[in-house]
Amino acid sequence: MANKDWWRGSVTYQIYPRSFQDSNGDGIGDLKGITERLPHIASLGVDAIWLSPIFTSPMKDMGYDVSDYTDIDPTFGTLDDFDAMVARAHELGLKVIIDQVLSHSSNQHPFFEESRSSRDNPKADWYVWADPNPDGSPPNNWQAIFGGIAWEWEPRRRQYYFHNFLKEQPDFNFHNPEVQDWLLGTMRFWLERGVDGFRLDTVNFYFHDRKLRNDAANFRPDAAEAWNPYNMLYHLFSKNQPENLPFLQRMRALLDEFDDRTLVGEVGENYHGIEIMGQYTSGNRLHMAYSFDMLGPKFTPAHFRGQMERFFDGAPEGWPCWAFSNHDVIRHVSRWKDQGKDADSVAKQAAAMLLSFRGSVCLYQGEELGQLETELSYDELTDPQGLMFWPADKGRDGCRTPMVWDAQAPHGGFTDATPWLPVKAPQWQRAVSAQGAGSVLAFYREMLAFRRAQPALRDGDIVFHDVPHPLLAFTRGDAVLCVFNLSAAPVSVSLPHGDRLLGEGVETTGDEISLAASGFGFFNAG
Numbered sequence: 001m002a003n004k005d006w007w008r009g010s011v012t013y014q015i016y017p018r019s020f021q022d023s024n025g026d027g028i029g030d031l032k033g034i035t036e037r038l039p040h041i042a043s044l045g046v047d048a049i050w051l052s053p054i055f056t057s058p059m060k061d062m063g064y065d066v067s068d069y070t071d072i073d074p075t076f077g078t079l080d081d082f083d084a085m086v087a088r089a090h091e092l093g094l095k096v097i098i099d100q101v102l103s104h105s106s107n108q109h110p111f112f113e114e115s116r117s118s119r120d121n122p123k124a125d126w127y128v129w130a131d132p133n134p135d136g137s138p139p140n141n142w143q144a145i146f147g148g149i150a151w152e153w154e155p156r157r158r159q160y161y162f163h164n165f166l167k168e169q170p171d172f173n174f175h176n177p178e179v180q181d182w183l184l185g186t187m188r189f190w191l192e193r194g195v196d197g198f199r200l201d202t203v204n205f206y207f208h209d210r211k212l213r214n215d216a217a218n219f220r221p222d223a224a225e226a227w228n229p230y231n232m233l234y235h236l237f238s239k240n241q242p243e244n245l246p247f248l249q250r251m252r253a254l255l256d257e258f259d260d261r262t263l264v265g266e267v268g269e270n271y272h273g274i275e276i277m278g279q280y281t282s283g284n285r286l287h288m289a290y291s292f293d294m295l296g297p298k299f300t301p302a303h304f305r306g307q308m309e310r311f312f313d314g315a316p317e318g319w320p321c322w323a324f325s326n327h328d329v330i331r332h333v334s335r336w337k338d339q340g341k342d343a344d345s346v347a348k349q350a351a352a353m354l355l356s357f358r359g360s361v362c363l364y365q366g367e368e369l370g371q372l373e374t375e376l377s378y379d380e381l382t383d384p385q386g387l388m389f390w391p392a393d394k395g396r397d398g399c400r401t402p403m404v405w406d407a408q409a410p411h412g413g414f415t416d417a418t419p420w421l422p423v424k425a426p427q428w429q430r431a432v433s434a435q436g437a438g439s440v441l442a443f444y445r446e447m448l449a450f451r452r453a454q455p456a457l458r459d460g461d462i463v464f465h466d467v468p469h470p471l472l473a474f475t476r477g478d479a480v481l482c483v484f485n486l487s488a489a490p491v492s493v494s495l496p497h498g499d500r501l502l503g504e505g506v507e508t509t510g511d512e513i514s515l516a517a518s519g520f521g522f523f524n525a526g
Helices: 031-044 079-091 110-115 177-192 244-255 273-281 301-314 332-339 343-354 384-389 440-453 455-459
Strands: 011-015 048-051 068-072 095-100 151-154 159-162 197-200 262-266 288-290 360-364 462-464 471-476 480-485 491-494 497-509 512-525
Touching: 011 031, 031 048, 031 079, 031 440, 068 079, 068 177, 079 095, 095 177, 095 262, 177 244, 244 262, 244 273, 262 273, 273 288, 273 301, 301 462, 301 471, 332 343, 343 440, 343 480, 343 497, 343 512, 440 455, 440 497, 471 491, 480 497
Parallel strands: 011 048, 011 360, 048 095, 095 197, 197 262, 262 288
Antiparallel strands: 151 159, 462 471, 471 480, 480 512, 491 512, 497 512
16 A cells, blocks of 8 residues: 655664676676565565666766766666566665755866857756956855865866866756756656655755855864864755755655655754754755764764754654765774674674664664675775875775675675675675674674564654663653663663663662663553
C-alpha cells in the first residue's frame, strides 16, 4: 500500500558507488555491483538506499561536478543498468534516493561552455558572472571551500565566475528563472524513471547575494578547521539566502505530483546548520534535512541532547535526518573510539544511539561493520581537499575506501583488479564474512529490527532526563527508556524503568541502572 510518509523515521543506507562493488574488473564500483549486493542492504532492515552521484562527470570532485544531468557516467554503467538496479531494489522493499548536485555543474557542461564564450549568448546569465574591481581583483572576498578565492577569471568575457568549490565547478545563477525551470526538469526525468527521492547536495548554497556583498570576517585562529580560510568568514552573502525558500517550495510541489517521494537536504553550514534544517523542513519545503553538527569530533551527552533540543525547539513541525558518518567526514568509530571501551563497543553504542534519536537516520556503507578510517599516504590521495590542505587535513579519501566483503578474497572481494583506493589490513579485518555472532554487523541487524518493532523509536516524541555526565538518557513516546554511558568507565544512575528490552554492558537492581564502559540499555518506560 502507498505510504506518503514512509520517510518519517526511516533509515537510509548511503552507498558510495565507486567503492561498493566492482562488477567489471576495472577497480571502480558500478551499478551492476550495487545490484549484486542489494540483498546485503535489505538484510539489515533499512528502508532506503541513497546513491552518491552517478551522473556523467569529468570526476574532478568524484561526480559532484556533473556534465550531463540525465545520463549515467560510463564508469558506473548505463541507464539500463540503473533501471535494473531500481527494479531490484524495489523487489527487495528498498526505496531509491539519488544525489542531486544542483548548486553547480562541471565546467565541461555544455551550458557553461556556452556561457563562458561571450556576454550575449543564450546561456550568458545561467552562471554567476561579475566584473572585476577597477584594479582587476575579484569582485568580493568570497572563499572557495577547496581553497583560494571563489572567483575564476574568464578572458573571453573579461569577467570572473563564481565557484563555491573547485574552479571546475561553476555555480548556477538561481536568480535566473530559466535555470530553476531547467534543473527541476532534470529532477522530473528521474522521478518519471522511478526514483523515490533526492538527497540534495549543499541545499543552502543555491542562491547568492545579488549585490555580491563581502562576507563578514570571523577569524578563529585556534579553531580546529582554521587550516581552511573558508572557515574564517561568516557566510552572510555567499550562501543561506532567503530566496532559497521559494525554490524549495517549487521543488516540493514537483515531488507532490508523484506518489510517496521525498526530499532530504544536506545543510553545509558551520554556525547555524541546525536552525537552517528547521527552517528548510518547516512548511511545504523539504521533508527532512541534515547538517554536519553530529558529524564532528564532539562525543558528549550535552552535545547530542543540545542538537536535538535546538532543532525541535526551533522547528516543532520540522523533521531532521541524523547521521554520524558519510563520505565527507572521518568515520565516527575512528573519531570516537578512544572515548569508549574499544572500537567495537563504541560502534555498537553509536548505532544504538543513532537509531533511537527522534528523526530519520542515514547510515554510511561500512558503518554496519564498525569500519575505521583508512590511513593513506599523500601519494594515495585522489580527493582535491586532501591534495590542497595536506597534512593539516588529509581529505576525505580515508572514509571512501572500498567496502570489504570477503576476508579471504583479494582486495576484500571488492574487485579482482587494483582498486581505485587501497584496501588495507585494518579494514580487511572487518569484512562482512568475518562478522559472526556478537559482531557489530549482527548488532546493527538486531538494533534495526528492534527499531522496527518499537513504533515509539520511529516517530515518538523525545523527553530528555537530567542525568549526570557522562550519561545520556531519554524516553521515546511513553514507551521506551534509552540510557547510554558515553565514557570508558562504569557508571550508575537511578531511573524508574520497566523490563529491559535490549542492551549491552547493563545491569539493574531496582531503579538502579549500572552501565559498563560504552554500555547502554533500552527499557519499558517506568
